[in-house]
Amino acid sequence: MKSLIGLEAVRIKKIPTYLFADLDKLKHKYQQQTGERIIDYGEGNPLFSPPKSIIKYFISALKKPENHRYPSYNGKITAREAVAEWYKNRFGVKLNPDTEVAMLIGSKEGVAHLIWSIIDKDDIAYVPSPSYPVYLNQTILAGGIPKILPLLESNAFLPDLDQIKPDKKLKLLCLNYPNNPTAAVAPLTYYKEAVKKAQRYGFYCFNDNVYSELYYNNPPHSILEITDAKEHCVEFHSLSKTCSMAGWRIGFVVGNKAIIKALLRIKQNVDSGPFGAIQDAAIFALNNIDGISKNTRTDYQKRLLLLVRSLNKLGWKTDMPEATFYLWTKIQSEKYRRDSLSFTYSLLEKTGILVAPGCGFGDAGEGYIRFAAIVSLNDIKLSIKRLAVSKLL
Numbered sequence: 362m363k364s365l366i367g368l369e370a371v372r373i374k375k376i377p378t379y380l381f382a383d384l385d386k387l388k389h390k391y392q393q394q395t396g397e398r399i400i401d402y403g404e405g406n407p408l409f410s411p412p413k414s415i416i417k418y419f420i421s422a423l424k425k426p427e428n429h430r431y432p433s434y435n436g437k438i439t440a441r442e443a444v445a446e447w448y449k450n451r452f453g454v455k456l457n458p459d460t461e462v463a464m465l466i467g468s469k470e471g472v473a474h475l476i477w478s479i480i481d482k483d484d485i486a487y488v489p490s491p492s493y494p495v496y497l498n499q500t501i502l503a504g505g506i507p508k509i510l511p512l513l514e515s516n517a518f519l520p521d522l523d524q525i526k527p528d529k530k531l532k533l534l535c536l537n538y539p540n541n542p543t544a545a546v547a548p549l550t551y552y553k554e555a556v557k558k559a560q561r562y563g564f565y566c567f568n569d570n571v572y573s574e575l576y577y578n579n580p581p582h583s584i585l586e587i588t589d590a591k592e593h594c595v596e597f598h599s600l601s602k603t604c605s606m607a608g609w610r611i612g613f614v615v616g617n618k619a620i621i622k623a624l625l626r627i628k629q630n631v632d633s634g635p636f637g638a639i640q641d642a643a644i645f646a647l648n649n650i651d652g653i654s655k656n657t658r659t660d661y662q663k664r665l666l667l668l669v670r671s672l673n674k675l676g677w678k679t680d681m682p683e684a685t686f687y688l689w690t691k692i693q694s695e696k697y698r699r700d701s702l703s704f705t706y707s708l709l710e711k712t713g714i715l716v717a718p719g720c721g722f723g724d725a726g727e728g729y730i731r732f733a734a735i736v737s738l739n740d741i742k743l744s745i746k747r748l749a750v751s752k753l754l
């Protein structure tokens with residue numbers, strides 16, 4: 362028999378295994394070995410179920426025959442209109458639902474396909490570090506050249522835009538505010554600078570704004586609030602976090618119509634858009650988003666406050682985040698100060714607590730860990746008791 366050539370495409374070998382898949386393996390291994398229940402602050406996977414009203418609406422949408430056919434590639438016009446209406450009310454931004462909005466199977470899908478639709482071999486994309494791993498890995502898969510912009514605490518976890526250099530291959534700047542993993546929020550002045558740079562150097566920019574409704578201070582902005590931003594930018598949103606609908610896979614992209622058109626050309630050859638009944642439920646969610654997001658915020662704020670106050674009482678100095686459900690905090694222990702992966706393993710072994718190691722989000726994340734405050738209040742109290750005796754602080 363003829364021997365097989367290597368199975369995996371060369372491009373796959375260029376990216377690391379997915380951080381959260383690795384954490385999942387670690388969790389299962391620990392659980393099998395010890396039989397203990399893990400307190401899992403690892404992945405940003407929402408704790409709650411969506412409000413009952415959304416589920417009820419979804420069930421009624423299941424009965425519509427048209428929802429069982431292939432959906433349209435860019436999403437139902439009714440869903441796109443609901444997005445445009447929300448954008449106008451929430452950010453004061455006008456969008457054309459025909460050309461400037463598309464529904465997505467979660468924003469992760471949209472980000473990945475956007476990168477594939479505009480990045481050619483050797484095109485340059487500026488990617489922050491630490492960051493949600495999809496930006497870097499998809500740039501590499503698409504054959505692009507990622508240039509890293511470190512997010513430093515000394516610069517409020519905002520990339521230094523002066524590090525962006527003009528280049529004929531420069532194509533994309535990836536932004537994500539409110540930010541995962543640092544929980545930082547970008548002021549409007551920062552977006553203004555980013556748009557100015559995009560205009561001056563001629564590149565495109567996306568802002569991944571999936572955490573826009575999880576805030577504990579002032580409501581975060583949209584990059585599209587900046588005049589003429591639509592000439593260069595799109596923004597991603599999702600109902601995964603705001604409405605606890607992560608498993609439903611529903612998000613949307615808004616802004617520059619040429620970028621959206623390119624993204625849809627890829628999607629037409631990959632998927633057929635989100636399930637119609639889920640889009641109907643999304644319309645209901647968007648029409649009621651103020652009440653839903655207020656409740657979600659209250660629930661996460663309680664958890665974050667308990668976690669932050671308790672850690673501070675233990676001597677782990679850390680501040681309440683302004684947004685998201687993440688707590689991005691420096692490792693206190695001298696031994697692990699520059700080794701977040703070993704700290705994560707030791708923490709799991711000694712306490713049964715799982716966190717995400719900062720290094721998993723990029724080199725500039727080293728020295729930090731991320732708690733996703735998605736566990737119950739009782740589990741937060743229990744984890745604090747375990748931490749107190751762990752000698753890991």
Ligand SMILES: Cc1ncc(COP(=O)(O)O)c(C=O)c1O
Nearest residue numbers: 405467468469493541599601612
């Ligand atoms: C910054 C960021 N973007 C996108 C996503 C994915 O969201 P969705 O569920 O809409 O695909 C996540 C999920 O954790 C995220 O943190």
